[in-house]
Amino acid sequence: xxxxxxxxxxxxxxxxxxxxxxxxxxxxxxxxxxxxxxxxxxxxxxxxxxxxxxxxxxxxxxxxxxxxxxxxxxxxxxxxxxxxxxxxxxxxxxxxxxxxxxxxxxxxxxxxxxxxxxxxxxxxxxxxxxxxxxxxxxxxxxxxxxxxxxxxx
Amino acid sequence: xxxxxxxxxxxxxxxxxxxxxxxxxxxxxxxxxxxxxxxxxxxxxxxxxxxxxxxxxxxxxxxxxxxxxxxxxxxxxxxxxxxxxxxxxxxxxxxxxxxxxxxxxxxxxxxxxxxxxxxxxxxxxxxxxxxxxxxxxxxxxxxxxxxxxxxxxxxxxxxxxxxxxxxxxxxxxxxxxxxxxxxxxxxxxxxxxxxxxxxxxxxxxxxxxxxxxxxxxxx
Numbered sequence: 001x002x003x004x005x006x007x008x009x010x011x012x013x014x015x016x017x018x019x020x021x022x023x024x025x026x027x028x029x030x031x032x033x034x035x036x037x038x039x040x041x042x043x044x045x046x047x048x049x050x051x052x053x054x055x056x057x058x059x060x061x062x063x064x065x066x067x068x069x070x071x072x073x074x075x076x077x078x079x080x081x082x083x084x085x086x087x088x089x090x091x092x093x094x095x096x097x098x099x100x101x102x103x104x105x106x107x108x109x110x111x112x113x114x115x116x117x118x119x120x121x122x123x124x125x126x127x128x129x130x131x132x133x134x135x136x137x138x139x140x141x142x143x144x145x146x147x148x149x150x151x152x153x
Numbered sequence: 154x155x156x157x158x159x160x161x162x163x164x165x166x167x168x169x170x171x172x173x174x175x176x177x178x179x180x181x182x183x184x185x186x187x188x189x190x191x192x193x194x195x196x197x198x199x200x201x202x203x204x205x206x207x208x209x210x211x212x213x214x215x216x217x218x219x220x221x222x223x224x225x226x227x228x229x230x231x232x233x234x235x236x237x238x239x240x241x242x243x244x245x246x247x248x249x250x251x252x253x254x255x256x257x258x259x260x261x262x263x264x265x266x267x268x269x270x271x272x273x274x275x276x277x278x279x280x281x282x283x284x285x286x287x288x289x290x291x292x293x294x295x296x297x298x299x300x301x302x303x304x305x306x307x308x309x310x311x312x313x314x315x316x317x318x319x320x321x322x323x324x325x326x327x328x329x330x331x332x333x334x335x336x337x338x339x340x341x342x343x344x345x346x347x348x349x350x351x352x353x354x355x356x357x358x359x360x361x362x363x364x365x366x367x368x369x370x371x372x
Contacts (some may be wrong), residue, residue, distance in 0.1 A: 008358060021296045021340070027307035028261040030315055040258065043311065059296060063257045105258055110309065111318050112269045 001052060003045050007012075024048055024056065026095075030107045035096070037104040042095045046072065051068050064100035181199050260301055273321050279330040281335045289343070296336055303329045 002005075002023035010017070024045055031041045044053060050068040057063045075089035099105060116124040140149065186290060267273050285294065301343040306326045360372050 020293065021337075022300070025303055025307055027304060027311050028258070029308070029311050060301070061257055061260060085253070108262065108268075110262060110268050110312050112315055114269045 006077065022056070024052065026053075026056065026125055028107070029094075036098075037106070038099045038102070038104050040097045040099065042097060044070070044093045044095050046091060046093050048093060048095075050095070054099060057097065064103065066098040066100040068098070069096045082122070165188075261305055263309065265304060267321070270321055271319075273325070273329065275322060276324045279332040279335060279340055284336055284339045292336055292340060296333070299329050299333050299336070303333070 002019050002021075005019065005023065007017065008014075024047075026042045026044050026048075027045050031039075035041065047058075048070075050070055053068050053070070054065045057065050060077070069128050070093055072091060075091045077086050077088045079087050079089070081087050119127065133134050140146075262268075263273070279295075284295075289297070303326070306329065310323070310326070311321050348357070356372055361371060362370050365371050
């Protein structure tokens, strides 16, 4: 199905309504609370149902789907802007999808820290060296063996 | 002058080319006409070769697809033995493979090479002019390609907000959204044209112009 589309009214005997080219967009999210290994968490539009989620994943992503549970998360209206007006954060629906066939899913680390080796003589390398020197200066004297500065001597 | 004549010849139909080539064979003395006839000959031979090659290629592709669908080893061996007459085409067809991608939930994430990058390169969005040249099947497939790309970008955006890290290249989202809007407009143009041609009705669903409580005119 699709978002913001006026569905025709169904009367007995009408053919099956089919909407080609869905308007629904799902985003995979990292679970806030610990979830079982076969559960995947999605943020889905408010108009989507459990059946929609199942068909979407099976047909478009070819993922075997087991039970699906959904809930609607209320977005707060408490925050105020610089004009003291209340600002509403949008509501969204969360779907907890359990994978079939004993598959597991672990949310990966999409932002790993990469050691970038800058070319010698470039501005970035000079900056990195400067920051390293500054960090070295902040560290205490290693010859004191970890004792703080409070003690005399 | 010679360039314009060459261009004119290139635009000719096959039948017209044949007539030009026939004039060449009569043996015209003038230099200008000779060059024209030479180019016509060359073009004709090129076109004929191209047609032969494409028909051969189509036939080979059809047989390959039949073999893959029916899992026939005998047919494959017979085709391979027959192919020794034109090995180049078959060797090109061996590079074809029609396997489905079974990637599943990995498609919600970018290529692992791009994880952790500050910027990811991406091309220009689709324009309506480019999309109008595509067939309906192609547009349908492109819609779902764009849909998956947008899902991937939305997951990336949410994860970047969670980790308090800037999202690499957020302009990709805008590009995808614009492409999808243009695709939608092109498809709607086509359906409206079809409906007008077939039925002559202006609106998709029967109704009338009414004013709602806000004073807006709505069908």
